[in-house]
Amino acid sequence: MSDLCIAQETVVVPQIRPKIETAVQQTEPKKPKRIYQSACPALMKGEIEAKILPPIIDDECGERSPLALKSILSIKPVRLSSTVKTNCRVASAMVEWVKKLNAAAEVAYDSSVSVILSGNGYQCRRRNNLPDGKISEHGFANAIDIMGFKLKNGDDILIKRDWDNDPEAPTVSGLFLRTVHKAACNTFTTVLGPESNQFHSDHFHFDLGCHGKTCTYLLCE
Ligand SMILES: [Zn+2]
Numbered sequence: 521m522s523d524l525c526i527a528q529e530t531v532v533v534p535q536i537r538p539k540i541e542t543a544v545q546q547t548e549p550k551k552p553k554r555i556y557q558s559a560c561p562a563l564m565k566g567e568i569e570a571k572i573l574p575p576i577i578d579d580e581c582g583e584r585s586p587l588a589l590k591s592i593l594s595i596k597p598v599r600l601s602s603t604v605k606t607n608c609r610v611a612s613a614m615v616e617w618v619k620k621l622n623a624a625a626e627v628a629y630d631s632s633v634s635v636i637l638s639g640n641g642y643q644c645r646r647r648n649n650l651p652d653g654k655i656s657e658h659g660f661a662n663a664i665d666i667m668g669f670k671l672k673n674g675d676d677i678l679i680k681r682d683w684d685n686d687p688e689a690p691t692v693s694g695l696f697l698r699t700v701h702k703a704a705c706n707t708f709t710t711v712l713g714p715e716s717n718q719f720h721s722d723h724f725h726f727d728l729g730c731h732g733k734t735c736t737y738l739l740c741e
Contacts, residue, residue, distance in 0.1 A: 568591065568612075569592075570590060581642075581644035581660060589603065600636050621633055625671060639664075663729075665726075683697055707726075709738055712725040
């Protein structure tokens with residue numbers, strides 16, 4: 521045995537004490553969930569009187585930035601008889617169409633439209649309320665229904681009563697309604713009136729749905 525025998529060292533292993541949780545967990549107030557919406561140029565430019573509403577999330581239906589549309593303020597202000605929940609694209613198309621509407625009212629009645637007798641805007645349902653089929657554009661707040669008009673001179677024009685079924689012998693109101701129906705076909709992608717089907721015998725339906733692969737096909741009936 522050598523004198524250089526190495527003595528074994530005793531290794532002291534430090535005891536690891538379990539950490540005692542002393543810090544009291546702070547409960548931070550929950551931040552409200554951010555709502556993402558888009559601005560509406562027509563509202564910013566004062567072309568419409570409307571209020572932005574919270575997003576609609578409703579099963580298969582919805583719209584991120586719906587508006588409560590009250591009036592169209594292009595040239596001569598035209599009020600809606602009841603506020604319509606719709607989107608910015610429809611509200612903006614209405615601005616364009618109301619210019620033609622008032623021009624037609626000047627020609628036909630020497631007056632202008634003061635009130636649009638409005639029907640449905642947003643409504644989560646299938647087309648023509650049938651149980652199967654595609655979701656109506658109303659389900660995306662992308663449509664508006666119009667029942668008639670009130671003129672500044674006090675006259676009422678109702679699509680149900682005044683739509684002229686004989687275009688060969690038109691009445692003043694019948695001609696006016698056909699003119700404004702046709703004018704909408706340059707502004708909206710879907711325009712349905714009393715001659716489209718039984719579901720539209722008393723109103724115009726305007727929407728900005730996409731038809732065809734390129735979204736450029738127009739439906740004007
Ligand atoms: Zn409709």
